[in-house]
Amino acid sequence: MTTNSKPFDPNTAQNLMEIEKQFAVKAVEQAQTYWNLIEKVPPRELKLTKIDDEIYTHTLATFPELAEDDHAKLRTLDEEGMKSAEGKERWRLFIESYKKKVKDYNFGSLIRTDASQEYGERNTIFVTRIQFYAIEIARNRLGLNDAAHELAKAEAAKEKAQKEKEEAKEKKKGKK
Numbered sequence: 001m002t003t004n005s006k007p008f009d010p011n012t013a014q015n016l017m018e019i020e021k022q023f024a025v026k027a028v029e030q031a032q033t034y035w036n037l038i039e040k041v042p043p044r045e046l047k048l049t050k051i052d053d054e055i056y057t058h059t060l061a062t063f064p065e066l067a068e069d070d071h072a073k074l075r076t077l078d079e080e081g082m083k084s085a086e087g088k089e090r091w092r093l094f095i096e097s098y099k100k101k102v103k104d105y106n107f108g109s110l111i112r113t114d115a116s117q118e119y120g121e122r123n124t125i126f127v128t129r130i131q132f133y134a135i136e137i138a139r140n141r142l143g144l145n146d147a148a149h150e151l152a153k154a155e156a157a158k159e160k161a162q163k164e165k166e167e168a169k170e171k172k173k174g175k176k
Helices: 017-040 052-062 069-075 079-082 087-098 129-141 146-175
Strands: 110-112 123-130
Touching: 017 087, 017 110, 017 146, 052 069, 052 129, 069 129, 069 146, 079 087, 110 129
Parallel strands: none
Antiparallel strands: 110 123
């Protein structure tokens, strides 16, 4: 049996809504997992890949502006700068260098634009997995995610207290 199919060309492929949805679901799941990690583990202790040291060093060497002004461009990401023609080219070269080193290096991921805040509609952009690692490893090592860690812990405590309150209320109803 022979097939007359042509090799897959991503430049001419149709955007299938179902595939896009699956990618979006994966990206949201990864973001939720990461937020849960930030809640439970002090960010400075997190290890995201086997090569965190290499990624961290390479990131700051390639993007020295991320270290300027007390790491202001790591605290708050400049999406337009990252996605400008020059920004895209600099990131493309960085990203491609991880092709054989990091699994799913170019998969889509969600990242918070402001390191001190949680994921949300106004605080989230879409990047590649290696960009996520590069930025978040640096944020973690430099203590820029410490505020997010405290915020996540406080939210979890509030949710737990609310759940306990509701359970107590239900228990009380059952006794009447």
